Amino acid sequence: MATQLDQITQNLRELVLEGAYEPGAAVREVAVAEKLGVSRTLTRLAMAALEQDGLLLREPNRGFRVRSFTLDEVADAIEVRGELEALAARQAAERGLAPALAAQLRAILAEAEAVAQEGFKELSNRSRWIDLNCAFHSGIVEGSANKALPPALDHICRVPLAGPRAIVFNRTVPDQGIAQLQAAHDDHVQILDAILNRQGQRAAALIREHAYRSGRNKRANFDALQQTAVWPALPGVALVRRAGNE
Amino acid sequence: MATQLDQITQNLRELVLEGAYEPGAAVREVAVAEKLGVSRTLTRLAMAALEQDGLLLREPNRGFRVRSFTLDEVADAIEVRGELEALAARQAAERGLAPALAAQLRAILAEAEAVAQEGFKELSNRSRWIDLNCAFHSGIVEGSANKALPPALDHICRVPLAGPRAIVFNRTVPDQGIAQLQAAHDDHVQILDAILNRQGQRAAALIREHAYRSGRNKRANFDALQQTAVWPALPGVALVRRAGNE
DNA sequence: CCGACAGTAATTGCATGCAAAATTATCCCA
């Protein structure tokens, strides 16, 4: 392990994301320290890190509380992500993809196609699909060669359900779920095509629309998403509220 | 003071930004603790916060080092900021500005006009101009009503020279400097006009261009900027390198 | 003269302890 702090921070992050503490409720230092088996000092460090993540809110002399997110905030975050990825796609198109990266992205899409053929009944296929989705999106970012984009995207993807890992495998209405995934894949194909043809504006518009639809789907699927046990579980879904305060 | 930690963090942030520690050099806990007159624990907390800011880099078991930025990274960050503000402008236009906010933005531009008339010989005028610039930009963001934008912009503006406070009053070539400021002001007028007329795409394009030019100006003025004592001082300029490693 | 090694100093990682602030409980009095 790099250092204990990193480990502890990650543990606490997962605890919070899986809803171990009620959103809005106080997170006591001693409780966390005992649960994680470390000292209060280390706990405090980890909580400070999670405050920067936006998962915890600190109130002076009153400690930390779990933050909750509204569906609107999630949608806003997705829109921001779309805009950042649109910049990435545009710059990738303008500057041109390195041949190796282009090949890699093509391979990702080819494998995604294969996975989709097999369907999503298997957990392994769903996991693989998620990984491929993430790989594609970060590949675009890499292609932009913009050094400020990765941290900016990391930051925005910390709001629950906003990142490319947050894919909803809707099993209550399977056909609809599959159709959405297929549509997303088709988007990817078009986006890569635009980038390879150096069509910056087209790529940007496509990826913006891609993000927009993703946000709409998440909003539409939200109820099913919280009720049914979808798997792999979406981290942070426990922190999202339909609407309301803070 | 809210708590000592916030104070200490801000003090250390200013120290780092003004170049008190050589970029790339180690920042020792004890040295900082003594300089700030607090314990190592508190110092460590503050340094962790500055790591999240991106100002310090942590290496396990080796402590923190001051990060340095290249001009390219600054330019990338400005491009990202431009894209985020373009989203803000577009959404503000689409959703419509609240009348009070519209009036406020008009007032800001009117006062900026008045300040420009007086010229920038006075420090107070330069400071005021910076404040008005910031107010205009955050007004657009407020008008977007996008809850994910403020934190995203805060984050990107932490890279030195990337934020709207980082205005270069070029005094080596005064006429050129004034011309740039005037051009920026004209941009603002056009942007507000586009938003008020609900021209989302136009507003977005204008603000994108606005950011792009801002980045170009900073690059062009960089040498003058580091050599001459411009005032108000630009925080973090000491951390920017023309090019190179890390 | 150069490189490996050992011992020492310096520095970070983490836990514990004490003081201050906030929260909760208790008691007194109207």
Added chain:
DNA sequence: TGGGATAATTTTGCATGCAATTACTGTCGG
């Protein structure tokens, strides 16, 4: 019985201390 002041408890804020890791320096062998 209810309201408010006050005392007790809990909880956070911060400092100090010890262990572990890393960096330094001088020495020895080749």
